[in-house]
Amino acid sequence: MARKKIALIGSGMIGGTLAHLAGLKELGDIVLFDIADGIPQGKGLDIAQSSPVDGFNAKLTGASDYAAIEGADVCIVTAGVARKPGMSRDDLLGINLKVMEQVGAGIKKYAPNAFVICITNPLDAMVWALQKFSGLPKNMVVGMAGVLDSARFRLFIAEEFNVSVQDVTAFVLGGHGDTMVPLARYSTVAGIPLTDLVKMGWTTQERLEQIIQRTRDGGAEIVGLLKTGSAYYAPAASAIEMAESYLKDKKRVLPVAAHLTGQYGVKDMYVGVPTVIGAGGVERVIEVEFNKDEEAAFQKSVGAVAGLCEACINIAPALK
Ligand SMILES: NC(=O)c1ccc[n+]([C@@H]2O[C@H](COP(=O)([O-])OP(=O)(O)OC[C@H]3O[C@@H](n4cnc5c(N)ncnc54)[C@H](O)[C@@H]3O)[C@@H](O)[C@H]2O)c1
Numbered sequence: 001m002a003r004k005k006i007a008l009i010g011s012g013m014i015g016g017t018l019a020h021l022a023g024l025k026e027l028g029d030i031v032l033f034d035i036a037d038g039i040p041q042g043k044g045l046d047i048a049q050s051s052p053v054d055g056f057n058a059k060l061t062g063a064s065d066y067a068a069i070e071g072a073d074v075c076i077v078t079a080g081v082a083r084k085p086g087m088s089r090d091d092l093l094g095i096n097l098k099v100m101e102q103v104g105a106g107i108k109k110y111a112p113n114a115f116v117i118c119i120t121n122p123l124d125a126m127v128w129a130l131q132k133f134s135g136l137p138k139n140m141v142v143g144m145a146g147v148l149d150s151a152r153f154r155l156f157i158a159e160e161f162n163v164s165v166q167d168v169t170a171f172v173l174g175g176h177g178d179t180m181v182p183l184a185r186y187s188t189v190a191g192i193p194l195t196d197l198v199k200m201g202w203t204t205q206e207r208l209e210q211i212i213q214r215t216r217d218g219g220a221e222i223v224g225l226l227k228t229g230s231a232y233y234a235p236a237a238s239a240i241e242m243a244e245s246y247l248k249d250k251k252r253v254l255p256v257a258a259h260l261t262g263q264y265g266v267k268d269m270y271v272g273v274p275t276v277i278g279a280g281g282v283e284r285v286i287e288v289e290f291n292k293d294e295e296a297a298f299q300k301s302v303g304a305v306a307g308l309c310e311a312c313i314n315i316a317p318a319l320k
Pocket residue numbers: 009010011012013014015033034035036039078079080081082083092096099102118119120121122123144145148176229230231232235
């Protein structure tokens with residue numbers, strides 16, 4: 001069986017890390033693409049030279065011409081600009097929307113059958129615009145954010161209780177911004193909801209609220225430390241988990257920014273929800289039941305994403 005082809009559109013901090021992880025996991029042959037000529041070629045060659053040491057088989061190439069992504073099975077999009085301290089993700093909207101238009105055209109022409117994972121921020125609006133610019137089926141275009149936000153929540157919970165991260169599950173839903181919705185009731189340690197762990201005296205409600213807020217601020221915490229850009233190891237690992245579930249038809253249940261057609265009362269928008277990811281792309285959107293507070297928090301987050309989509313339409317009316 002021929003190897004799968006993975007196109008990484010954007011070869012910056014996340015793009016390079018994605019290439020390394022995809023190689024180490026032998027997910028397929030990898031094409032790095034970037035407008036900064038030399039960067040994708042250099043990173044591809046560098047990672048290829050690590051393959052004899054690490055013992056993985058993958059062909060890595062770099063390109064600045066979209067023709068190189070022809071026939072890709074998976075495209076992971078990180079092209080654009082990352083925020084710096086003092087900026088919000090939403091400040092990137094104008095500049096990254098133009099990038100999504102170019103990337104969408106490239107994918108439409110050369111990789112129309114790909115499963116597309118958008119990472120570029122502001123995530124929920126960019127994946128929405130990318131799907132429209134590319135014209136690919138909506139179940140084949142998703143945004144990565146929920147896996148990352150949930151991983152941050154899982155880490156902080158594991159540290160709080162001094163238990164293995166492997167025994168912690170979490171769901172962070174809604175938009176990937178300040179209004180994201182970490183759900184304590186649907187997050188567990190070995191199946192025990194966090195809300196029950198508070199009742200059992202493992203932690204206090206106040207401490208749980210602090211962990212939830214740290215999760216919401218997870219991206220900004222790293223931007224503040226790095227100063228030159230944003231997180232890339234955990235974002236890359238998260239997107240690779242999604243790509244692997246698609247390529248291997250694993251049918252993982254993952255929170256992703258998925259196109260909604262009425263689920264959760266939301267139409268024609270991308271918002272973070274639990275999904276099943278398999279060979280059919282987004283094979284199912286899981287509608288969990290919210291209590292009153294959860295519903296209010298989710299709808300507030302949906303409102304924030306809707307505002308960003310409106311801002312996109314004001315810049316590019318064809319998106320309407
Ligand atoms: N969704 C998430 O959870 C999440 C997490 C982390 C970062 N991000 C976002 O991912 C994006 C990338 O982050 P990064 O750290 O890799 O940034 P980076 O600056 O290191 O890399 C971005 C790359 O995109 C390239 N690029 C710019 N315009 C392009 C175009 N028109 N076509 C092709 N390539 C182009 C740049 O040359 C650069 O190499 C940012 O928007 C960031 O905010 C999202």
